Amino acid sequence: MSPTVSVVVPAYNNADFIEATLDSILAQTFTDFELLVADHSSTDDTWERIQRYAADDRVRLMQTPAGGGAPANWSRVTREATGEYLKLVCGDDLIDPRCLELQVAAMEANPQVVLSASRRTLIDAHGNTVAQARGLAGLTGLQPGRVAARRAVIVGSNIFGEPACVLMRRADFERAGGWADTEPYVIDQQTFCNVLMLGDFFALPESLASFRLSASQWSVDLARQQSDQVVRFHHRLADENPGLLSRTDLLRGDNLARAMAYVRRLAYIWLGHKMTPPDLVRDQVEA
Structure with missing residues (x-):
């Protein structure tokens, strides 16, 4: 039988962080999930580092050919998902042990919800906290999806956070057209808003994910x-x-x-x- 949740990890040159990312996913209190990891032709030893997870029957490892940028790897690993719910976690971010438990519970209790999101903590390369409980722009609990999408536009920011903060119903994600790649820098927010045109939103006030900041690009x-x-x-x-x-x-x-x-x-x-x-x-x- 298919698992309740598919957690997909598109990895690219994440050797320094990928093990911490996968460990945070495998430590979930909610256990009915599969973990799919796709390495996008990394030039470091990301692929070698993830081999130790191959023996775990929850985990499937795969490779994505070079080219196509992040959208190619996000789409490739997501196509392999079989769960009712979908969560994408980038290869250097983390999720809290109760992340899946709380998000699945919120969506099971509200069948009209197509997407839920939590707040997140911002961390640096060493795992030090930079900022806590960011996101959602004041939204809490059950909200119409169109209200949440409009809120994101009028505040000029991705209030839903990075993909690790978000859980979607996979069927609605597919109905919305999958990962929207017309503007690569906002592939996540575009997709979330497209999905929210199909149903309601649920905002969890807890910080259930950690997004790792980088100063590699700041021109x-x-x-x-x-x-x-x-x-x-x-x-x-x-x-x-x-x-x-x-x-x-x-x-x-x-x-x-x-x-x-x-x-x-x-x-x-x-x-x-x-x-x-x-x-x-x-x-x-x-x-």
Whole structure:
């Protein structure tokens, strides 16, 4: 029989962190899950490090040919999922031991919910806490999906957090078209909003995931690329879902998205001064 949850891990040059990531998943209090890991032709020893997990009958290891960036690996590993629910965890992030238990319980209790998300903790390359209980923009509990998607636009930020924070019904994820890759820097937020057009949202106030920050990219050019892609995503979402967003919503969201891109850049510059060069390892979009 298929497991209740599929946890998929797209890995790329994550040798320093991949074992901690997989250990956090395998330590879940909710045990009815499969763990699928796809290494995207890493040039470090990521593939060698994950071999010790091959003997675990919950785990399946695979490789993705080079090319196509993060969307190619995210899609490849997700296609192998068989569970009712889907969670993607990047190869250097962590989830709390009760993450699956609490998210599955929320969605089982609310069958109309297509996506749940928790807050998250931001950590550095050494696992030190940078910021706690981030995300959700004040949303708690059961919310209409369109309300949650609109909230994300008008605050100009991905309120749902990184994929490790999110659990989706796999059938609704597939109905929404899978991972949306038109704007690679916001592949996660695009996808979450597309799914939320199909049902309700549930916000859990607990911090159930940890996102590992990197100062590997913090140029002015990157900040501009990120904000441009967020703005294009806002307008595509509005065009594809009439009545969801007003002109005022778009103006406010676009301006805040541009401002937030530069705030993040300043945060990464600060982080870069605190970290040693070997720690600057994570690219937000794979080459």
